[in-house]
Amino acid sequence: MHRIDDVNVLAECLSSSDFELNFSFPAARYARLFHAHAGDFILREGEEPAYLYYLHTGRVKLYLTLSNGKVSLIDFFEAPCFLGEMELIGVQRESRAIQALGDCRCLALPVRECRELLLHDALFLRKLCVYLGTKNNRNVASLSQNQAFPLANRLAAFLLFASPDGHYRERHTHAAEYLGVSYRHLLHTLSDFSRKGYIVKETRGYRLANRAALEEKARGIES
Amino acid sequence: MHRIDDVNVLAECLSSSDFELNFSFPAARYARLFHAHAGDFILREGEEPAYLYYLHTGRVKLYLTLSNGKVSLIDFFEAPCFLGEMELIGVQRESRAIQALGDCRCLALPVRECRELLLHDALFLRKLCVYLGTKNNRNVASLSQNQAFPLANRLAAFLLFASPDGHYRERHTHAAEYLGVSYRHLLHTLSDFSRKGYIVKETRGYRLANRAALEEKARGIES
DNA sequence: CCGCTTCTATGAGAAATCTCATATTCAGTT
């Protein structure tokens, strides 16, 4: 990830986002702009971030490495959202990494300069509470779903979620991590879906061939 | 759960807790006191709470009922903590219930009167952010652990966690919910631990007989 | 004391999921 010092690009980003609406102090005055390429790390494991980031464009994934050695993909985040907010409020112990999935633009407030301002800004804190609460809800939902439903149901929901145009193109490796199952088992279930005609393999990915059946499978998950 | 109108008891509760330190306005003026017996519901599923609760004494469990019909135990909370804060900030969609595990005392602020005060109080909001962030961390940790380790490891950790005096006395039904496995499988694994001599069955519960072995099993989980 | 519900307990068999081994393809590198 590298910093972009072009003042015009920064101004453009600021004006094309809700960034400033999150603060009751003139945050724009402190803002920097960063650009991350696909695969770049925005937060590295065990590193104290120097900025509070606001993802302006792009998509990232958050994961942590267990003592197991296994890497567990925790969640996807899409712009707009905060990154590094847990560290700001000082509740971060685990070593987490945030990695860009595609090109990302991040507005950033330097913690050193803004920490006190942020921690006394009721508007920002309220926005942050909502954001944290929403994240919490999602986590709780997936926590209980993972335990309550076998992969077939969760995969059906994921296929529908991740295929806006009816074409599924996620990496199997990513999907397996996200769904919390082994790569092997994901492939099993995909080929099972193929056999049943729910999906059809294409040159690159799958086409959702029987949306109704997938929705039926996914039912009971949406809560 | 019923309200306690004794002003002296209320005053006593206020003075014996950090309650007032969470707010920069005179919250004590608005505070009520409630008492819940074991099994009482503090929040019912699908009900909009009229109060922001601060658990003064006691222990509660939070769970939600899936469309599945299955009930999923999400978490335990111990005093002191907030309850109903998700609803206050307006990010609550799922139907959750909070049930007292033993006798509980709750300080409570009426949402109708305090909502605006609370949502503009930077001190309270900051405390709430920390609280939500901590909750989030716990959820993420258990989310990834559940996926990464079989029950034997998690159970070992749970036994050590839930047996301060070396005697385990949790309800199997509760434990099974909490660990996210079937009752049957929990019993399997317990009897396996028995056979291996890790634990010894007593009149009521189990005694941890081989703490070292349990710690070995639990290792790799503590992150 | 009776009937009801919940918890505890155990067995048998099935389903879900994992590990390991092995190939192939593909993109990037040298």
Next chain:
DNA sequence: AACTGAATATGAGATTTCTCATAGAAGCGG
């Protein structure tokens, strides 16, 4: 063009976990 590391695939067998069936024990209101 050869090499390498990741992603894709597929098979076989083991492990984990679940469902169902059954039964006794404990607690509780009538």
